[in-house]
Amino acid sequence: MSRVYLMPADGREGEGVLREKVGALFDAAELGDCFSRNDRTALKLHVGEPGTTTFVRPYVAAALVERIAARGARPFLTDSTVLYKSPRSDGIGLTRVALEHGFGLDAVGAPFLVADGMSGTDEVPVPVEGEHFEEVLVASAVAHARSLLVLSHATGHLGTGFGGALKNIGMGCCSRKAKLMQHHGQHPRIDPDLCRGCGDCAEWCPPGAITVEETAEIDDETCIGCGECVAACTEGAVKFDWAVQGRALQERIAEHAAGVLRPKRGRTACVTVVMDVTKNCDCLGVSEQPLLPDIGFLASRDPVALDRATLDLIAERAGRTLESMSYPDRDGSVQIRRAEALGLGESRVELVRLA
Numbered sequence: 001m002s003r004v005y006l007m008p009a010d011g012r013e014g015e016g017v018l019r020e021k022v023g024a025l026f027d028a029a030e031l032g033d034c035f036s037r038n039d040r041t042a043l044k045l046h047v048g049e050p051g052t053t054t055f056v057r058p059y060v061a062a063a064l065v066e067r068i069a070a071r072g073a074r075p076f077l078t079d080s081t082v083l084y085k086s087p088r089s090d091g092i093g094l095t096r097v098a099l100e101h102g103f104g105l106d107a108v109g110a111p112f113l114v115a116d117g118m119s120g121t122d123e124v125p126v127p128v129e130g131e132h133f134e135e136v137l138v139a140s141a142v143a144h145a146r147s148l149l150v151l152s153h154a155t156g157h158l159g160t161g162f163g164g165a166l167k168n169i170g171m172g173c174c175s176r177k178a179k180l181m182q183h184h185g186q187h188p189r190i191d192p193d194l195c196r197g198c199g200d201c202a203e204w205c206p207p208g209a210i211t212v213e214e215t216a217e218i219d220d221e222t223c224i225g226c227g228e229c230v231a232a233c234t235e236g237a238v239k240f241d242w243a244v245q246g247r248a249l250q251e252r253i254a255e256h257a258a259g260v261l262r263p264k265r266g267r268t269a270c271v272t273v274v275m276d277v278t279k280n281c282d283c284l285g286v287s288e289q290p291l292l293p294d295i296g297f298l299a300s301r302d303p304v305a306l307d308r309a310t311l312d313l314i315a316e317r318a319g320r321t322l323e324s325m326s327y328p329d330r331d332g333s334v335q336i337r338r339a340e341a342l343g344l345g346e347s348r349v350e351l352v353r354l355a
């Protein structure tokens with residue numbers, strides 16, 4: 001059984017109060033024991049897609065940076081590039097969005113580094129004993145950090161039904177190619193109505209899988225699934241169907257989480273913000289209404305227990321499951337069960353409610 005700490009909170013309490021609550025939660029959950037003097041400590045968060053208004057606030061990261069730095073560690077904020085058309089699909093755009101959303105050194109007290117580099121290809125292979133993978137690709141800034149704080153925002157999710165700590169680790173701490181490996185079975189598709197035949201995607205395609213005549217075409221036999229073409233196309237003509245493969249996707253996320261977490265056993269702490277819980281994750285660039293009243297901040301050293309507690313508390317507060325309010329054909333617990341089977345934690349939770 002793993003302990004999960006709940007600090008009840010409501011977004012209307014104001015920044016000063018909430019920042020103090022995050023710090024008090026960190027102390028009560030004894031997260032500081034995960035960090036040592038001179039550690040490079042990655043604080044993984046989602047900086048939010050432009051247009052989203054419910055991403056984790058910079059003052060939450062600032063409160064955690066302060067606590068980590070007090071242990072003598074050297075924290076940095078980090079996030080990874082994305083597969084789809086977005087300003088966050090390369091290192092320049094992701095850094096710009098992080099700064100525009102308030103995650104600058106002055107506000108947070110730690111620098112922001114792109115986890116997987118300029119093109120989303122800075123990655124470190126890590127062996128895992130999974131059903132889908134023998135090796136996963138961890139974003140280099142995370143792989144080279146000695147310790148890790150996973151700061152997540154609980155939301156629904158189109159592909160998985162639920163996004164919390166495990167998804168932030170398994171998907172968010174890995175490179176672009178790793179993300180495509182998780183969506184394996186799909187090759188990108190060209191929308192001929194949007195394609196203007198410029199050839200930029202073909203220029204970026206490492207194995208030369210794209211030919212362009214009037215519009216681009218992808219040879220599935222040659223495509224290695226790196227996702228470069230998605231980032232290269234400024235027209236949004238290269239697409240994936242994100243809605244498919246919910247169960248396998250979650251299993252693959254859990255296997256990637258194993259590759260991130262195993263080298264950092266005993267040196268990983270997790271904090272999840274269960275406030276402004278929306279139907280979709282922070283990758284969707286729109287402002288959404290929360291599905292339920294705010295619950296607060298959760299902390300644990302066990303991401304499996306933390307995600308289990310997150311879903312249970314949401315169901316308790318809303319009177320129905322998160323998936324039933326977002327994507328009813330998804331079961332967001334698949335990733336939790338798979339991660340538990342991989343030895344990443346326990347789904348039996350001892351919940352400690354703080355005042």
Ligand code: SF4
Nearest residue numbers: 195196198199201233
């Ligand atoms: S980059 Fe986009 S618009 Fe240009 S050829 Fe490729 S798919 Fe078409």
Ligand code: SF4
Nearest residue numbers: 205223224226227229
């Ligand atoms: S995913 Fe990579 S290999 Fe496949 S077509 Fe796009 S750029 Fe080429």
